[in-house]
Amino acid sequence: MLFFIRSFPRFILGSVRVVLRGGKAYWLWIALLLTLMGVGGAAYLRQFHLGLIVTNMRDPVSWAFYIGNFTFLVGVAAAAVVLVIPAYVYNWKPIKEIVVIGELLAVSAIIMCLCFVMVDIGRPDRALHMVPPFGKLNVPVSMLSWDVVVLQTYLFLNFTIATHVVYRMYCKRSYSKRFALPLILFSIPAAVGIHTVTAFLYAGLPARPFWNTAILAPRFLASAFCSGPAIILILLQVLKRYAGLNIHKEALWKIAELMAYAMFINLFLFGAEVFREFYSGTSHLVHHQYLFFGLHGHAPIAAYAWLSLICSVLAFFLFLIPKTRKNVVLLNAGAIMIYIGVYVEKGVALVIPGFTPTSLGGIYEYAPSLTELAVSSAIFSFGFLLFTLMVKVAISIMNGRLTIDTPGGMGLISMGHSSEQLADAEGTP
């Protein structure tokens, strides 16, 4: 135990050294992310100064792009279980080798979620009001309070598990079953929990019939188990090509197969909802009409809604048929289509029609402002930056390039040394 504690600073310094070294492509990527963060950061400062007036949200559509992104990313975070269950519960080797990537994606996604909440609230300076004992958290009544609690729990779980597993690997040991297994097992219901609570946040509002449906939470889960793995699929291939991550094809195919099942459930539930709405034709139908056909000549999101539906259906068939999901091009095409399908579904087709028309019949045509786009891209860049840095360390360790035996663990000295010395240190296994 003492050994693990004593070596930890060395692990941190070694990790810092890994992320400070990289090729031209790596630094270009980092520079791009930092630039986007700078632009978005400036846009956010302006928003903080002038108020949310610089967004295109207004009273009739009081939540929009920020909260849509938040909802989408909760799904991405929850989707880590698609890897965690086969890896730890079924001990399936091809996925066990890469499960850490999924957990790190979950960590990055949750941090992005929390950022999206922070930029959406009108008074970020009062964020402490959500943190007892400084604040008053309205539990158990407010679903938003529950969301804050479950998101932080899930972040803590995944960060702890991923750090533990990677660090043990660094120490050339396997993870501690006694410490990690309970956390891993708990992370499975927690993943379901974050997306369920986020769905309940919407579904618990009788004022908004578009959201006030029992089918929302199951649909959230089903669509999350498509979109999260879609990102993981593409990331894994990128990492395989540029970072030398070892991935078995079987792992990719298995993920694609699981996505096909999830997409089937998502489409089935969607069909059930559409049947109920259009066949019964109550006054609540108006929101679905707005989404797919527009109202009184206003149809700003109908094209997106159809695009999302078509992408989802096509991808479902690509992933259902074994021959097409084993074809690299079609597999990636399917993953991109699912990403588009679910991103539009959560980012546009969930929030906006819930508010349109408003309870009193108001119709406000919303499209994100430049500020909203800049701030959102900065948050995505920040998430990607975190993910890049964490994955770089994780892969160095998984490939055995960074271990407890790597010399020059005290990275801060090496920073002052010449590049030859550094290269020497790198070269020794």
Place this chain on the structure above:
Amino acid sequence: MNRPQLLTRRKMLGSLAKLLALGAAASTVSACGGTMAGLTLDDLLQKHYLDMDDEQLAALVARLEAAILERWGKPVTMATTPAKPGVRLAMTLNLSACIGCGQCAQGCFEENNQARDPEIKWITMLRSHHMKIWNLHDTETYTLPPTGEDDGNYYLPVACQQCDDPPCVRACPVKATWKEPDGITVVDYSWCIGCRYCMAACPYDARKFNWAPPDIPANELNPKQHYLGNRPRPYGVVEKCTFCVQRTREGHDTACVTVCPVGARRCADMNDPTTEVYAIVRGVKTIQLREDVGTEPRFYYYFSDGTT
């Protein structure tokens, strides 16, 4: 062996110092951002309204009054008058009388120091030939007053219904909005974090958000204020009708009741048998909006023709 380690430590300390300096710089920048938005340390540390004793409340009110004097150059009085025990406020509105002129919305706007741009109005005017009270999105929202001739429409002014089971209070993650003992739902504008979940939860579109800092001209600022009512709101918080808490708790009628040219509105204690509201709530057939969502409104609409 020892020497390099010492060196390292020194370098590490140096890096640590640099990190600290960076942190300090970052907090300075954010502090500048704070002053830009008109924030003070007092604002950041202010407690929840219900957690303050009389002394703290008095100090707070004095500070807020001074801040308004500095910003608008106008002396104001800010009350914190509590609810009278046993009082249960309710409003009645006679749809047979309402001519849809929208003066209630305008009177409310002037009384309650609502933001000018984008304009906030707590009362929304609706009209419809065939009123569907469960289905208000089929009605038409309008801002210009009608001509005064009978154009075959009902007129329906809608504001906060002061629900007995308010979904907005349930929604708030930080308890910044609550129901007072006299039945009105209020917001502590200094506690609200501006998440706008209450706006999504409200079935009457009664809650409005301050998208920009307030821009009320000094000569139009109503100086008779209540902490929970019409004091100028900071930017980034939610607000709503309070049945003119600054008036009703001092024994006056609300602004909308006062300005209504046809006397369609009443607002009073529904527990007090001497009030008209008591008589209407008990003796007249009344209508509540959106009863399907289980909010139990304390806002009663009725038709005077054929019922009395």
